Amino acid sequence: MQGYEELFYVRYRREIRREIRNEEDLFLLLCFSEMLGLPNPVSYYTLELYPAIYERFHEWHTRMGMERSPLDDIRCC
Amino acid sequence: MKHYLQRKVVFFGGKGGVGKTTTSSAFALRAADHGKKTLLVSTDPAHNLRDIFERQVGQEPTQLRENLWALEIDPHHESHRYIASVKENLRKVVSVQMMNEIERQIDIAHVSPGADESALFDRIVEIIQWIETDFDLIVFDTAPTGHTLRLLSLPELMGAWVDSMLSRRQKVMSMRETWLEEAAPAEDPIYEILTARKLKFARAREVILNAKLTAFSFVLTPERLPIAETTRALPVLQKYQVPVDTLVVNRVIPDEADGEFIRRRREQERKYLTEIEQQFSRYRIVRIPMLEQDVAGLEALDTIAGHLF
Numbered sequence: 524m525q526g527y528e529e530l531f532y533v534r535y536r537r538e539i540r541r542e543i544r545n546e547e548d549l550f551l552l553l554c555f556s557e558m559l560g561l562p563n564p565v566s567y568y569t570l571e572l573y574p575a576i577y578e579r580f581h582e583w584h585t586r587m588g589m590e591r592s593p594l595d596d597i598r599c600c
Numbered sequence: 601m602k603h604y605l606q607r608k609v610v611f612f613g614g615k616g617g618v619g620k621t622t623t624s625s626a627f628a629l630r631a632a633d634h635g636k637k638t639l640l641v642s643t644d645p646a647h648n649l650r651d652i653f654e655r656q657v658g659q660e661p662t663q664l665r666e667n668l669w670a671l672e673i674d675p676h677h678e679s680h681r682y683i684a685s686v687k688e689n690l691r692k693v694v695s696v697q698m699m700n701e702i703e704r705q706i707d708i709a710h711v712s713p714g715a716d717e718s719a720l721f722d723r724i725v726e727i728i729q730w731i732e733t734d735f736d737l738i739v740f741d742t743a744p745t746g747h748t749l750r751l752l753s754l755p756e757l758m759g760a761w762v763d764s765m766l767s768r769r770q771k772v773m774s775m776r777e778t779w780l781e782e783a784a785p786a787e788d789p790i791y792e793i794l795t796a797r798k799l800k801f802a803r804a805r806e807v808i809l810n811a812k813l814t815a816f817s818f819v820l821t822p823e824r825l826p827i828a829e830t831t832r833a834l835p836v837l838q839k840y841q842v843p844v845d846t847l848v849v850n851r852v853i854p855d856e857a858d859g860e861f862i863r864r865r866r867e868q869e870r871k872y873l874t875e876i877e878q879q880f881s882r883y884r885i886v887r888i889p890m891l892e893q894d895v896a897g898l899e900a901l902d903t904i905a906g907h908l909f
Contacts, residue, residue, distance in 0.1 A: 539779040546772050550790075553765065565761050567718035568797060570682075570706065574689040575789040577702070 551580055601846055601886060601908045605631055607815045608731040609807060611740045612848075614819035615829045619850040620644075622895045623819050623888070624741035625652050626904035632668035636736040640670040641727055643720060643742050647672040654897060661734075665898075669735070671727075679719035683707070721754050725804040731813075753840060755805040762798040766791065811843035818883075819848045822872035831879060846884040848908070849876060854889040 554572055556563045563569065584592050604610050604627070612624040621644065628640040639661055642649050649657045649670050656662070659677060661669040683706060690702060724740070731738055769791045807813050816837065820826035830847070837844050852873070853866050877885065888907045895904060 536780060539775060543772050543775050543780075546768060546775070550765070550768050550772075553768075563761075565718075565758050567679075567682075567715050568722075568758065570686045571689070571793055571797075572790055573686060573702070573706070574693045575793060577690070577694055577698075 547579065548583060551576060551583060555580075601627065601817070601848075601884075604815050604817075604846070605634055605636060605737070607737070607813060609728060609738050609740070609814040611742055611814070611816045612819055613742045613816065613833070615826045618819050618821045618826050619888075619895075620819045621648055621652060621741050622901070622904060623817075623848050623850060623908070624739050625649065626901045627908055628668060628670075628737075628739040629898065629901050630905035630909055631737050631739070632666065635667060637667050637734075638669070638737045638739060639727070639730065639735045640664075640668065640739045641724075641741065642670070642672045643724065643740060645675070647674075649741075652896060652901065673720055673723050675716035675720040675723075678723045679715050682719055682722065718754075725755075725800055728804045728807050729800075731807070755801045755808075756840070758801050759798065759805070762794050762801075766794050766798065769794065809841050809843070811845075814843060815846070816842050816844045817846045817848060818844060819850055820876070821851045822849055822869045822876065824872070827872060827876060827879070834880070844883065846886060847876070847880055848886050848888060849873070850888045851890040852887045857890075 553563075554569050554576055556566075580592070587593075610624075610627065612620045612627070614620050621642065625640060628638050632638045640649065642657075647657070649672055653664055653670065655664055657664075657670045657672050659671060659674055661671050663669050687703060687706060690706075691699060694702060727738060769788060773788060773791070818830050818833070820830045834844060853862060853869055857866075886908060888904055891900065891903065893900070895901065
């Protein structure tokens with residue numbers, strides 16, 4: 524019985540993790556929106572977020588199966 | 601405008617060339633004479649404080665005389681400073697090889713339209729906080745109207761954006777905590793950076809929109825275009841609930857001026873003055889006569905200040 528519960532829990536956590544990751548991806552998208560051609564009224568102020576989001580961005584594009592950064596303006600590797 | 605001495609921040613706006621710098625300088629000078637520790641700030645790219653005070657004015661407060669300091673904001677210099685600090689922070693977290701590439705990209709973002717304006721705004725926000733610690737009164741000689749209005753609408757825009765970003769961060773953090781039973785990370789740098797931004801803008805906005813702390817004055821001349829510009833600008837300021845209460849009508853032909861030419865000019869001017877009085881009846885109106893000579897030096901400023909108070 525316990526094994527069954529454990530199995531349920533593992534799947535459940537995986538779902539939650541995925542949702543968190545989606546949310547983080549969306550956050551990145553919003554930060555870099557200007558480079559994708561979506562106007563961002565405060566892009567100047569988002570520059571100061573770069574140190575905090577650079578590694579996440581790198582993690583994102585490798586996870587998406589892109590060896591190199593897909594954005595011309597952000598070449599993290 | 602003596603009642604302006606009760607305020608902490610006073611903005612002088614208006615069309616280019618109507619005498620904003622003269623008016624704001626004269627006001628600052630008189631405020632300093634009244635014992636207020638005053639800082640005069642010019643945001644006009646065509647900095648001319650140095651011409652009026654006949655003294656070099658820098659980007660940090662420069663003392664001009666007792667109780668009076670001045671500084672000129674150079675947006676370009678400010679954005680450079682900001683970019684440098686971003687790079688410095690990046691250097692701490694990114695490998696050396698990555699850094700070169702990143703620097704290039706940041707420099708691209710740096711020249712994007714709006715960067716200088718954002719930098720200017722950022723510096724104004726920073727300076728406004730000084731009323732809590734360093735100065736009794738801060739007088740802004742702002743750039744032409746359109747520019748000023750955009751500056752005032754930016755905090756609102758910025759606030760909404762940062763709020764939505766923050767709520768996203770919060771969602772992620774609470775999901776981790778509730779469902780994954782992970783302890784909340786001691787610090788989320790993104791959350792912290794955004795919160796700091798938000799607080800900074802919110803505080804400046806609180807000051808700017810508080811009629812007890814801030815006054816916004818419009819300078820115009822009795823001519824068609826400055827009147828038209830003021831007519832357009834006032835409702836917009838009203839929309840943002842910016843407390844405007846006094847209009848300064850500069851370069852009014854003095855009564856003692858004589859001659860046929862002047863008589864005709866005065867006739868035309870009278871029409872404009874009436875128009876100003878009717879159209880802007882809800883505001884206090886202060887008139888400054890045209891002087892015989894260009895305004896330069898403390899004596900001329902003092903004459904102007906005499907008409908303001």
